[in-house]
Every structure is written in structure tokens, then in C-alpha cells.
Amino acid sequence: MKNTLETEFFKLVKCDKHKAIQMVFNAYWNTLYQHAVKKGQCKSMVQDLVQDSFISFWDKLDTINPKESVLAYLYAILKNKTLKFYEKDEVRSRYIISLSSFGIVSDSNAQNIIIEKELKHIINREIERMPPRMKEIYNLKKEEELSIKQIATGLSLSEQTIKNQLQMAYQRLRTRVRA
Known part of the structure; x- marks a missing residue:
């Protein structure tokens, strides 16, 4: 056939x-x-x-x-x-595999950027809630990058007072960030 x-x-x-x-x-x-x-x-x-x-x-x-x-x-x-x-x-x-692995990297970067922005927002909000003197000392240390001795001299306070204020500021921030 x-x-x-x-x-x-x-x-x-x-x-x-x-x-x-x-x-x-x-x-x-x-x-x-x-x-x-x-x-x-x-x-x-x-x-x-x-x-x-x-x-x-x-x-x-x-x-x-x-x-x-x-x-x-x-x-x-x-x-x-x-x-x-x-x-x-x-x-x-x-x-597709190369794109997906690229996507994971870019998603990870995007996620890290979002997390970083959220953390900065939380930290800035907590800094604003600090008592005025603690906020001033924290800003002088972090933003002005002054030493404890320079801050103590400039504010006419003891170095131990500056250390105590910074310790309390850091503790507040750690507590707030973990929450």
C-alpha cells in the first residue's frame, strides 16, 4: 500500500x-x-x-x-x-536561568535598598524622640564625628556623662531597630 x-x-x-x-x-x-x-x-x-x-x-x-x-x-x-x-x-x-539569576541579584539589591531606607527612617524617627541633650550629643558624635573629649569640652560636661548619654542613645536605637 x-x-x-x-x-x-x-x-x-x-x-x-x-x-x-x-x-x-x-x-x-x-x-x-x-x-x-x-x-x-x-x-x-x-x-x-x-x-x-x-x-x-x-x-x-x-x-x-x-x-x-x-x-x-x-x-x-x-x-x-x-x-x-x-x-x-x-x-x-x-x-531564562541567566535572567532569573540576574533577577535574584537585582531583587536582592532592591530589597536591600528598601530595608536600608526603612532602617534609616526608624533610626531618624528614634533620634527625633530622644531628649534634647542626648540628641545633641548623638548628632555631634555621628554627624560631626567629634570625639568624646571634644564633645565634653564643647558642652562643658564630663567625658563620662557623654559616654553615658551615647550609651543610652545606642541602647534606644538597638531596641527600636529590633522591634
Whole structure:
């Protein structure tokens, strides 16, 4: 039957390509589909690959040698389509992996920036709540970067008082940040 079918096909190609393709499609579509599904491929993907194989077959219709088996030719097209699909899929997978790892880094950076802004906001709010003298001492130490001795001299306070005020300020900030 295949021999008769293929002989009929090559006769039809000369006068009516559409009928010739329809005849081969009806005869071999299921065979190609079942072959590809047995290879463990996804059914919807297999349908697309078989369809694409027939499209390629149509495009190469004028170059097919009548001495060759049409089914063998279709199997070869299907095999090449499948290999190209997996090559593209592998490239897509590597690209997605590279994008996702890039996304994780950028998400991590974005997350760190948000956390940093929140911490600064919490710290600034707690500094504003400090008693005036504690706030002044803290700002002189952190913003002006003065030493304890310089702060004590400038405010006419003992160094121990400055240390105590800074200790209480840091304790307030630690407590607030942990909450």
C-alpha cells in the first residue's frame, strides 16, 4: 500500500500538489504523531512538530526524489524539527536561568535598598524622640564625628556623662531597630 500510495503521490504532485499533500497527510500524520509520542514527548508539542514537518515537506515538495520513501523523508524532517526544538529549548532554558539569576541579584539589591531606607527612617524617627541633650550629643558624635573629649569640652560636661548619654542613645536605637 505504501508503495502504491507513494507512486500515486508522485503522480498527483505533478498535477495537484494540494491533493497530493492531503493524501500523504491523511496517510502518515498519525504514524508520525505516534512515533514522536513514543519517544516520550509532550502531545501538544508533538502535534506542532508534526504539523511543522508537513509544512516543511510542502516547502520542499519540488525537490523530493521520487525514488525516495516519502515516509522516510517525513521521519527525517520530524527528527530534524525535534532536534532543533530541543536545541532552541536548551538555549531558552540557559537564557531564562541567566535572567532569573540576574533577577535574584537585582531583587536582592532592591530589597536591600528598601530595608536600608526603612532602617534609616526608624533610626531618624528614634533620634527625633530622644531628649534634647542626648540628641545633641548623638548628632555631634555621628554627624560631626567629634570625639568624646571634644564633645565634653564643647558642652562643658564630663567625658563620662557623654559616654553615658551615647550609651543610652545606642541602647534606644538597638531596641527600636529590633522591634
